[in-house]
Amino acid sequence: MSLSRREVLRGLGLAALATPLAACATAGREAAPSPTASAAATSTNNPLGVDATRRLEVVIFSGGNGDKYAVDLHEAAYRKAYPKAELKHVATQKVGTQLRPRFIAGDVPDVVNNSGPEALDLQSLVQEGHLADLTPLFEAPSLAFPDKKVKDTLVGGAYENSLIDGVPRVLQYTVxxxxxxxxxxxxxxxxxxxxxxxxxxxxxxxxxxxxxxxxxxxxxxxxxxxxxxxxxxxxxxxxxxxxxxxxxxxxxxxxxxxxxxxxxxxxxxxxxxxxxxxxxxxxxxxxxxxxxxxxxxxxxxxxxxxxxxxxxxxxxxxxxxxxxxxxxxxxxxxxxxxxxGVSEAFFVAAKGKNPQGGLDYLRMMLSREGARGYTEMTKNLTIVNGLVDGLQLTSAVNSAAKAQEAAGKNTITDAxxxxxxxxxxxxxxxxxxxxxxxxxxxxxxxxxxxxxxxxxxxxxxxxxxxxxx
Incomplete structure (x- = not known):
């Protein structure tokens, strides 16, 4: 039986696994680095300064939602935009086991879907300066609504929940x-x-x-x-x-x-x-x-x-x-x-080889095709507003939408x-x-x-x- 995205063992075993990463952290906070200087100049068509030939590595938690959505939607969009760039896809049900040694060694992927039973401790990653500042992403023009910034196309609470120490560091993709x-x-x-x-x-x-x-x-x-x-x-x-x-x-x-x-x-x-x-x-x-x-x-x-x-x-x-x-x-x-609330965390590695590509990958996730396609494939709503009209939604999604409408402003905030x-x-x-x-x-x-x-x-x-x- 396959693991679910929400199958979590957070007992002593996982606490022990987290120790090596946390032990490397300094007592104080390192400022989260902005993506390193890009070899490409920013422009209207390339607002994040992506090097069109640079390799991108994406790690996806293959749990209840699988990883097909990433391959068929988001990675396909990235390959179309940057056909000369190699894209490495890694699917795993053990994010921590697979990635913790790499973060310690400094050989990190560019985009990580940090979910599942062994999700990495974000606080430890922040302490070590591993999480890129996502401000350029949120300030970039939206692919779904080009006349708006990405930040202005999201449901309430999405941006606020990206903040750690007042800086946006993690994209919670679903509602x-x-x-x-x-x-x-x-x-x-x-x-x-x-x-x-x-x-x-x-x-x-x-x-x-x-x-x-x-x-x-x-x-x-x-x-x-x-x-x-x-x-x-x-x-x-x-x-x-x-x-x-x-x-x-x-x-x-x-x-x-x-x-x-x-x-x-x-x-x-x-x-x-x-x-x-x-x-x-x-x-x-x-x-x-x-x-x-x-x-x-x-x-x-x-x-x-x-x-x-x-x-x-x-x-x-x-x-x-x-x-x-x-x-x-x-x-x-x-x-x-x-x-x-919002869930399904993604982050860009500040010390990766292609952080600009990582930011643009997240922007493609928030495009019309990326977000609507994700909802169709996984039956989960994304944080992008105004993209579900005309979709054939399941009974559960429809029920949740009606409950959200009935609640109105009387919503319980996420812990x-x-x-x-x-x-x-x-x-x-x-x-x-x-x-x-x-x-x-x-x-x-x-x-x-x-x-x-x-x-x-x-x-x-x-x-x-x-x-x-």
């Missing part, structure tokens, strides 16, 4: 909706209504139990971070987006705040009353198969789910997305509020501590499994997370990030 997924055909056949309140959620749990269906499940082996996301975004629904901003900023008491405690306690109750601990021993693919078999009613995941399970999805299953039910009557955000403080995120997965299994209480979960956050905050060797929105 991700994270919430609860269910089978619309099953709900129709049973005459069930998607619950909007926690009381309705519990009532449906009783109905599902009578039908022999587990109300809610997440994979405890490979994928506890799905539920960690769910806990954090549910807390934001209770207390507003400031809950997530405080968590990301390592604010004092962020994890012990009442909205977090309420959200964690609510989900622990659902697991206790209507869950099945057997799923703690399954990975994400196994759990998603159970979902397709209507043995699980709701599954917390992102909008890549349908494409990831396309080969296994029966005709009796129609993916649809639902916001998390309102936990309290006084929730800061309405039921319709849903998490809409960034996964990228900013990986150690905290890894710790959160362990604590999530513990609280959902009933080994610790919601209060203990919050205290344990706050203790870890405080440790990181006090560690002067860890660069701190800050966000206001």
């Amino acid at each position: 991700a909706h994270r919430a609860l997924w269910y089978n619309a055909k099953l709900f129709e056949s049973k005459g069930w209504t998607v619950p909007k309140t926690w009381a309705e959620f519990n009532t449906l749990g009783e109905e599902a139990k009578k039908a022999g269906i587990t109300l809610f499940a997440y994979p405890g082996q490979v994928g506890p971070f799905y539920q960690l996301w769910n806990l954090v975004y549910s807390a934001a629904k209770v207390g507003g987006n400031k809950v997530i901003i405080d968590i990301d900023n390592l604010a004092d008491g962020a994890w012990t705040a009442e909205p977090v405690r309420q959200a964690v306690a609510a989900w622990a109750q659902i697991q206790k009353d209507y869950g099945d601990k057997a799923y703690f021993g399954l990975d994400h693919t196994q759990t998603q198969i159970k979902h397709l078999q209507d043995k699980v009613l709701f599954y917390p995941c992102g909008s890549w789910l349908e494409n990831e399970m396309a080969k296994d999805k029966p005709d009796t299953f129609e993916y649809a997305i639902a916001p998390v039910p309102s936990i309290t009557a006084a929730d800061a955000l309405p039921y319709e509020a849903i998490m809409i 960034r501590f996964e990228t900013w403080y990986k150690e905290l995120f890894d710790h959160g997965q362990t604590q999530t499994n513990s609280v959902m299994a009933g080994r610790i209480t919601a209060d203990q979960f919050c205290e344990n997370m706050q203790k870890k956050a405080d440790e990181l905050k006090a560690d002067s060797s860890i660069a701190k990030q800050n966000r206001t929105v």
Whole structure:
């Protein structure tokens, strides 16, 4: 069974793998280099100064989305634009294992799709000056809308999420909706209504139990971070987006705040009353198969789910997305509020042999053909606005689009501590499994997370990030 783009093992094994790269980092920050001087002059037709004969190496994580989109769309466009340039394509399911030794040795590729179970630690790469400044890309004219800069063609939050230390360093290529997924055909056949309140959620749990269906499940082996996301975004629904901003900023008491405690306690109750601990021993693919078999009613995941399970999805299953039910009557955000964020990271290596070509490669990804083609092939929306008209979208994509429309301005911001403080995120997965299994209480979960956050905050060797929105 092939690895999924979201199959993640973030335990001690991967932490150990990350050590050699992190150990090379200096205590302070190196300024992220701009791409080195180009042999080509910039012009209207070549705004990024690409050497038309210079080799380009692209590394793609071949997970749930495969790598065919890169070969057939983005690399094909680059070859057409620069026919004299050699283009090397590398597909891997182990980004870290394959690339970490190369970054240490200084033999780096030009473009990296940093995703999957062994994604490189961006903070370590930044410390060593490996991530190119993407400002020239964002300021360049868009290939999709030539009268606009690339930055002005993207969905809200796309540029902001590219920033590390205030400098754009990573391109998050896709739009991700994270919430609860269910089978619309099953709900129709049973005459069930998607619950909007926690009381309705519990009532449906009783109905599902009578039908022999587990109300809610997440994979405890490979994928506890799905539920960690769910806990954090549910807390934001209770207390507003400031809950997530405080968590990301390592604010004092962020994890012990009442909205977090309420959200964690609510989900622990659902697991206790209507869950099945057997799923703690399954990975994400196994759990998603159970979902397709209507043995699980709701599954917390992102909008890549349908494409990831396309080969296994029966005709009796129609993916649809639902916001998390309102936990309290006084929730800061309405039921319709849903998490809409960006994902699928790409970066250009500042110390690569062709950083200008890398920047232009990303610009081609954001072209009309590159973005629309990607959506058609992978069933994932990209961050480029205004390019989906006329596309035949799947039920999941249509459902996510409708949910986004219903939410309007009531969107839950994406949490960034996964990228900013990986150690905290890894710790959160362990604590999530513990609280959902009933080994610790919601209060203990919050205290344990706050203790870890405080440790990181006090560690002067860890660069701190800050966000206001």
